[in-house]
Amino acid sequence: GFERSKGLGMAACGRASRVAGTASLPAPGSASRSTQRSAPRRRSPACNAGRARSQPKQRRARESGAVTGSDTIDDARRTDFGDLYTENPLRVLPIGGLGEIGMNCMLIGHYDRYIMLDAGLMFPDHDELGIARVLPDVRFIESWADKIEALLITHGHEDHIGAMPWVVPKLDPSCKIYASPFTMELVQRRMVEHGLWDPDRFVTIGVPATFGLGPFECETFRVTHSIPDCLGMMLRCEDGNILHTGDWKIDESPIDGLVLDRAAFERFGKEGVSLMMSDSTNVLSPGRTTSESDVAASIMQKVTDFHQSGGQRIIATQFASNQHRIRAMKQACDAVGRKMAFIGPSLTTYLEAGWRSGFGAFDPSELVAPGDINNYAPNELFVVTTGSQAEPRAALNLASEGASRNLKLQPDDFILYSAKCIPGNEKRVQKMMNKISLLGPKIAMGRGDCLHTSGHAYREEQEEIIRMVQPQHFLPVHGEYAFLQEHAALARQCNVKHTTVIRNGQMVGVKPMRNISEVSSSAGKGISLLDKYDVDTLYNDGNKGVGTAAEMAIDERMTIACNGVIVCSLEVIVPKKAPKGGEEVQSIEKTSKGKLRARVRMTSRSMWTDNGRVLRDLIRVAEGSVAKLSPRERLGDVERVVSLALKNACWKMLKKRTEVICIAFYGDGRTDDNGTVVRRKGGGGRGGGGRGGG
Template sequence: MNNQYWNDSDVLFVPLGGSGEIGMNANLFHHNGRWIMVDLGISFPDETMPGVDVVLPDLRFIEKQRDKLDGLVVTHGHEDHLGAIPYLWEKLQCPIYGTPFTLALVRGKIKEHLPDAKVKLISLPFNEQVKIGNFEVEFVSLTHSIPDPAGLVLRAGGMTIFHTGDWKFDENPVIGPVSDISTLQSLGDAGVDVMIGDSTNAMVEGRTGSEDDARRGLIEAISAEQGRVAVTCFASNVARVDSLIHAARETGRSPMLIGRALHRITDAARSCGYLKHWPDMVGEDDYNLIPRENILLICTGSQGEPRSALSRIASGTHHKVSLDKGDTVMFSSREIPGNEVAIGKVQDNLIRRGVRVITDRDAPIHVSGHPCREEMAEMYQLIRPRLAIPVHGTIRHLRAHAALARDCQVSQALIPENGAIIRLNKNEAETVGSADTGLMTVEAGEVIAIDSDTMRDRRRMLWNGNVSASVVLSLSGELCVAPIVQESGLAEGHRADDYMAEASLRIEDAVDAMNDDVFNDDRVTEVVGQCLRGLAKSMFGRRPIVQVHIVRVDALAAS
């Protein structure tokens, strides 16, 4: 880190994740030499990341100065805002602040992943200013697709910053209060310098539907079905789970939860006073005892996760639950970009089994948790910031959000990139430096870089295969036996045989021509590797991972 471009007294905003992408939100704020972090989330891998389960932000920038980090404030309980905590908290070791439901989820993750860690969890009330380091922070109640979402007001250095978190304006959110419009109006009246805002639906005109719309749509859709009905949704969408329990009651069906995440999150919600009318759930052992027309399954797996309940049901590998011809599965969720192929595979497997698949394109069974353009404009009218910084979106989303902000008479809209060190003042925001950023993952319990040698080799093996050669030389530098070449993932059948035979011959010729270099193992390894790589490229156009084993033996003893 190099701080020559700013002063300790500056108010800085540094996104380490979530800018230019959807997911992995992690943001830093600085004043008078101290920092606070807002959110610490995960993202999910794409097809270029074999063997990766979660993607984490790189925290090198703040890890080097964690003694100056006063706290982590979590705006709400979605995985892209808190999912990295159990993997990365030990690099920070700071208190964690949030609303009661959010902290209930954090507490569960820490108990599972860091059972011996002494993590200080501090609940923040709404509409009350609290001092964290050099910042005065205040939560403002908003609505989103999870309980207790909070917008965050930060005050420092004479600046007032409003970080929206994820939000929408929902007049009937089913669970929890409506957005606190009065506080937002008062905040705008007092003067806001910078608004850092959600860009997810910045390209979508109109307003986002209410959770009550989804509830009515689900009741209508479920009422029309005769066989078993399974509905999959985000486990964290407690209001949607409540809507499904209500729909089960309205349609004469008994509800059944399937999926560990659903049980974990509904337990947390009930501990915080939500889901007060909780019914007796059908147990998995009683699944086949309930008439087909009288059961409603609520499942994890809306994003095609391979180990989820719905994926296993669709592939016929769930140990107790099955769906058959005449049954229906409803996807009460949106497709997160990058998950389309996985979701399509689950839906194809269901259709092969004769199961009817219904999505929000077929019936009004889902609403977004993020604001569309009309609501975003309404927020700008309430807050009236001087400066806007769009986050939580790809570059397309951020540009659309910035244009909307300018249309709302915001004097400056700065589009950030992960790692940008942005100085904030009352007149403008400017990028004054850059922080180290990158992508990390968890491998065998260790946090490693996705561009590490291990992960690069794994990707190369996936796309290019692996080749090895064993070369046995006498102490006088002569080949004792023909080189043994093996390959994996390079070619099929006779083409693989042809490669291995030709590679062995080429290695023989190359070693015979080495003269005195034949006594240098490193040089022999280099020459053999060139033979293997060159032949693979000429025959198949591939660049496999190459391993060379050199063995030196006493020829007389070997004979």
Template sequence: MPWVVPALDPRTPIYAGGFAMELIKRRMQEFNLWDESRFRTFSMRERFELGPFECEPIRVTHSIPDCCGLILRSAYGNIVHTGDWKIDETPIDGEVFDRDAWEQIGKEGVALMMSDSTNVLSPGRTISESEVQKGIMERVLSHQGKGRVICTQFASNMHRMESVKKAADAAGRKIAFIGMSLNTYLEAAMRDGRAPIDPRELVPPSQIDACDPNELLIVTTGSQGEPRSALNMASVDRSHSLKLNDSDLLVYSAKVIPGNDTRVMKMMNNIAQRGPKIAMGRGELLHTSGHAYRDELDEVLKLVKPQHFLPVHGEYAFLCAHSELAQESGVQYTKVIRNGQMLGVHDRRNGREVSSGSMHLIGEAQLITLFNDGNKGTGTAEELAVHERTMLSVEGIVIAALDVIRPALQQRADEDYEFTPGEHRLRANVRLTTRGMWVDQGRLLQRLHQAAETAVGRLDPELSLGMIERNVGDVLRRICKGYNDRRPEVIIIAHELDPRAGVVVRNRNKRLEAETAAANPARAQRRSAARSGGRGRGGPSSRPAPEKVLKQRRAANPRDNPDAARSGDDLAFD
């Protein structure tokens, strides 16, 4: 939201339930974007205006508290969006799925329904969170007197947190949190009056080692094997807060999200090698999904009886399967669309019917993929230099600083300086470093250093710094390509060891330009036109590089960005 909200019209109101709004408020305050008048909290079954719609939130059950679906009423028909949902008959917090509201809107008539498709391929119904609570209780009590219990789960699942709290109380164990997101969600639940644990009762991470292992239950993040998460770091003994012991029991109270399988199993293997026992898997009854299974999806379709159906939230294959289920449930018109496609539903004839063939594509939005760098940097791939970052991560970077030493100077009668006649050798002190490259125990660095010195020595002593940088850069690129078949980013920073020598070179270049202009005015005019973006020789214009390209070059050049060159040297030669 810190990146979406600034892109909206400042007058756009933002609505959310109580728990979600507490999370939003904290995030907005971090970025100084919180506006009390703009962010509005709603209650279930409370109707409010949203442009041409009247919106009514309806209670659904999910893995996090205070979830709702939305009914959008208008003069042209009613729209239903279920949000993320399941039907939990015995929810931990007592807030049951509002069947009456869904049945009521079905009787009013629904022109279009959109529904979560995540688990459409899973037969039957989801198990209740109350059943999971029993499974966690049984597992925790089975480890009495054997050591610590470590539980990992999704930080947002307050229902699961309450189950863990009840198991800890039954076993006489205190609870400790390791992972910032756990505290973030618990604080939001506390402000909304939904916290299953008093934060003041938690054992600080710094006191974990001082606790009796038989009286401690640790809740930690990292169920998906995230690289910097507490549990993953502990699995390779790199966590300062959590050290695994042979006597520990790990309760894996989560689902492995598709795509995370490899890293989760790698983490679990590392944990098993360190000795803790692991409890995970469907048979352990330690987790339930927050998304409806096939029978629940079918039930709500038959309650709402929409005239048109649009499956959402899921892989394309899941959307197609959900569309087929809707047709089996009696919905005549269904459609599956891709991101960016716009769907039109014709105006209804009356409150219960619409024209046949009234659902079709009306266009496609030109979507732009935006990236975020984990902080405030947000933009397109080009703006965030994603390709350049990828190349640097694969190819590496070479940075060379050249102290250019020109031939000795002598003062002329007019008090100006010139190079001493007969001295024609250009030299340089070379300092060189690499990042993200194999350097063959320093041998590549030595080759690069020698090549840079040799390249400088072969150049005209009156060559400009820019041309020296270009020539040396070309040489170093060839060395890297030949040595280890890499094409690193090469940055050369050249400056005059004696500033007076730079003045001599610039004056010489100015004199040569003046002599050229006097001898060949037409050629001088073409050069001037090329520099200013005009046309020369009747051909296409030679325009300067676009401002965006210039910015990228300046950002990549340590001469223009001194901080970029302060990452330290691997090897320096003077």
């Protein structure tokens, strides 16, 4: 079977020129652009251990994939691994997406030639304050740019395309980017926004299609998911085949009529699959997913019943990317003769992308403009809005607070919640729903109403595909670590003995079995760990700022939010007779009373100060700390001593680990008539200033 695929791979690359937009694709097996590689970055184990201890548990769990401890890959490194590099030509290196939900990004290679699969982001946890998105390690990607020959996108969800504005600039300019028509519409919009669109570099591919992709011949095939135009892929080369399912489910009656390509999976099973990778998201859910057609029928029934009972306005919320659901809502809307309106720009973005690519539910020109909603009677409208996750600026959440310009909730409105509450959002979604309920509208949500279904396969579907393909090796992807472990166990139950679970940064290799009848039975075969790379998690604050947790001060942000911050200004008094010199080397002399003194101004944020009493006590602590110092202390030492004293005092008084910022500088030594150092009054904002600050 693998010998047969070898010939197929060479012959099929000639078909690439017949795929739209792929005339200039490199043939599989062509020479790599460069034989040089930048050395991947690594930290010592001790350094990483210290970093792990200083991070919150949630972030440590997220970054546990940053496996370290290996040296730069060179001849010595290859010797350390014995013959693993030459014996395992098929390679996989996840950069994100394993041990977590989101940030999907992976390198798949044949020896030292790679393609990248997806470039997604992850949304921040609640403790990552001020962070807009979490990104894969683009610095690591840049160091491997000469090895990455193509980027293939499986579908248009943010966890698969959201990081492209940061990833694409780090790739070699000759690296082409491939996506299906609907996905490419979304990618194009994103790239244009960031000034990165190049029509010669971005290639639209068909599904199904066969074309050259770096060192592989790539065959795409249709899978069903919660967004249109999704693909899986079979990657062939002379040393074996790699099957990646993408995100998928088995929907026997999808609303757009495009079913999962079962025939392709059956054909791959007969051909022989060296390594299979599959979506693990719902492996813990028994049975099979509900069809999107069942959800459409439920929506139709609820809309019809409400309309026929004399109901007024219908308001639905859902994930903006789910064009299948939009199609179902439009069908229900048309059935009762209502007009549809969108409130939320992302809904229109996805609809327009679908319409241009042939996957749209209807012509966007049929929509009622948000500003024209008041021109229609409530019983003539079906409004679809964003905000299913109670995002602070989303339309439905604003409407629940009476703050939306275009959507004013009325007691006789009917709310259809056609989405899943993402784990972590439960409290804020429930809070939003409580506010809506207080305003009077009726709400339909929950599993009993059959208003939502998952786009990821349940356990029975996953078992069906594994048994159909019978791969020689199986690698679970796309999921939390517990999901990956359970998916690997399921594969073993399906007689796939060679399976393992890896984390981000771990490169594994596969030596295919030449006899396709050897499913997983020969000793000594399996998935080999080839290397461990230090891949960081990067954070973006919504603008240009991108960096690690330390660089973006993630922990400090949480400390300030939970414990407050104090800014302390220390004007250290220097007698007029003191010698002049550089600020950091000039000594500090005693004042007329023989003690070191300082004018102290203090302000605070995000903390309780008992109407300024706490700050006045802290000012005395700062003064006392300065008075105990040697007159020859440097300014940096003064700042450190006072900062530590204030932190200890905050803990004793408030049981808070308050962030303290001390700024020391030399003053002019002026005193009042009593010989007391003058304190300048005023300022300080909400925290107050001077001795009376509040």
